[in-house]
Amino acid sequence: MNPKPLPHLRRALYDLPGYRPTEGVHEVPPPRLLSANESPEAPPRPAVDAAARAAAAVHRYPDPGCTELVAELARTHRIGPERFVAGAGSVALLQLLFQAVAEPGAEAVLARPSFELYRPLAELAGVRPVQVPLTGHVHDLPAMAERVTARTGLVVVCDPNNPTGTAVPAAELAAFLDRVPPTCLVAIDQAYAEYVRDLAAFPRLASDRPNVVVLRTFSKAYGLAGLRVGYLVADARVAEQLRKGVPAYSVGSVAQAAAVAALREPARMRAVTDATVAERARVRAVLLRAGWDVPPSEANFLWLRLGEAAERFAGWCAGRRVAVRCFAGQGVRVTVGTSEDNDDFLAAAAAWRGAARSREGVPA
Ligand SMILES: *Cc1c(COP(=O)(O)O)cnc(C)c1O
Numbered sequence: 001m002n003p004k005p006l007p008h009l010r011r012a013l014y015d016l017p018g019y020r021p022t023e024g025v026h027e028v029p030p031p032r033l034l035s036a037n038e039s040p041e042a043p044p045r046p047a048v049d050a051a052a053r054a055a056a057a058v059h060r061y062p063d064p065g066c067t068e069l070v071a072e073l074a075r076t077h078r079i080g081p082e083r084f085v086a087g088a089g090s091v092a093l094l095q096l097l098f099q100a101v102a103e104p105g106a107e108a109v110l111a112r113p114s115f116e117l118y119r120p121l122a123e124l125a126g127v128r129p130v131q132v133p134l135t136g137h138v139h140d141l142p143a144m145a146e147r148v149t150a151r152t153g154l155v156v157v158c159d160p161n162n163p164t165g166t167a168v169p170a171a172e173l174a175a176f177l178d179r180v181p182p183t184c185l186v187a188i189d190q191a192y193a194e195y196v197r198d199l200a201a202f203p204r205l206a207s208d209r210p211n212v213v214v215l216r217t218f219s220k221a222y223g224l225a226g227l228r229v230g231y232l233v234a235d236a237r238v239a240e241q242l243r244k245g246v247p248a249y250s251v252g253s254v255a256q257a258a259a260v261a262a263l264r265e266p267a268r269m270r271a272v273t274d275a276t277v278a279e280r281a282r283v284r285a286v287l288l289r290a291g292w293d294v295p296p297s298e299a300n301f302l303w304l305r306l307g308e309a310a311e312r313f314a315g316w317c318a319g320r321r322v323a324v325r326c327f328a329g330q331g332v333r334v335t336v337g338t339s340e341d342n343d344d345f346l347a348a349a350a351a352w353r354g355a356a357r358s359r360e361g362v363p364a
Helices: 010-013 045-053 067-077 090-100 118-125 141-146 171-178 238-245 251-262 264-290 309-320 339-360
Strands: 083-085 106-114 126-132 152-158 186-191 210-218 229-235 299-304 325-327 330-335
Touching: 010 118, 045 251, 067 083, 067 090, 067 229, 067 251, 083 090, 083 238, 090 118, 090 152, 090 186, 090 210, 090 238, 106 118, 118 126, 118 152, 141 152, 141 171, 186 264, 229 238, 229 299, 264 299, 309 325, 309 330, 309 339
Parallel strands: 106 126, 106 152, 152 186, 186 210
Antiparallel strands: 083 229, 210 229, 299 330, 325 330
16 A cells, blocks of 8 residues: 655755754753743733733734834834834744845855754755854854855844854944945844843944844743744835735734833833843853853853763753753753752752762862
8 A cells, every 4th residue: 555645845844953942841840941041030010911901802813013012112222113023033033034035046144053043944945054153152253254145145143142142242243244245134133132231342223234134032031932022123125025024913912912011111121131140140150160161141041162061961950950952062051040040050060060070080
């Protein structure tokens, strides 16, 4: 008996590894959740209430233009509403950007390691990813500029970079943008902008270059990861075209209402991110004193460079019920959580060092 043949799907789809969430994060009770860079705090009460009110009317489609959300974003950032495009998470908007440049033969220049989803999104859109290694822990912008050719449709700069946490100095970014042809789109993914405290060196949300698009999200500092809302800021003429590529109704009404309410609580967002920033400094200082290799981070996570030991260390943490994100052969990314979360992680890290010392016969 011949099995029924399968439909033809694109080779690119078969070749994709598929996103694998960190093992154990959906167990009950959950481990310390330090693998996905979520906020450890529940969203602000007014956002939860607004979501509940909106939930009572979900027999209606949402506002496809996200009018109130865009108006609130425009007020918050003092940028014209015509420059915003909202989407179902910034990942959906990144996917749109790859699709928007996917002429036959198109390439996208990316950093490596950087956000894990860029590459599959590029490949699925039919765009060839060109990955440029970081230098130190930072984007090698001169090397990325070298790789830009007439085929390059998009360059993605993740700032601060996931998973290393490092920010690109504004002067270096400006020099880079001077080198990229104005016909090539440059996306600056600022998913962690709200955790940046070295603001003098951080690029602004609204660029005056028509080829620059900046992306932000409600998934991290605003604590709305489960609702899927993100946005981008572009030149108004570019935004007008991109908006057409967002499927109508893709940002749900519950998500829109919660995001508006969260934006109206700036003091709360500031307090939550300040707490994370303080913990970020504390955890990094403890790790550095113990001899770990941890670059300075402007985001809500730290990068532990471990090379070949990355998988063993991630497994070690999992065994102590601390979920971290493993980049095999490179390192481990650990989210900065509550101080209790972080203490459990630090205890796991200290125990690892202790075990390593006894393995090597070095006195502790
Ligand atoms: C978390 C993250 C996002 C956010 O994705 P959403 O789809 O908005 O949840 C985007 N870019 C980077 C680099 C991230 O780490």
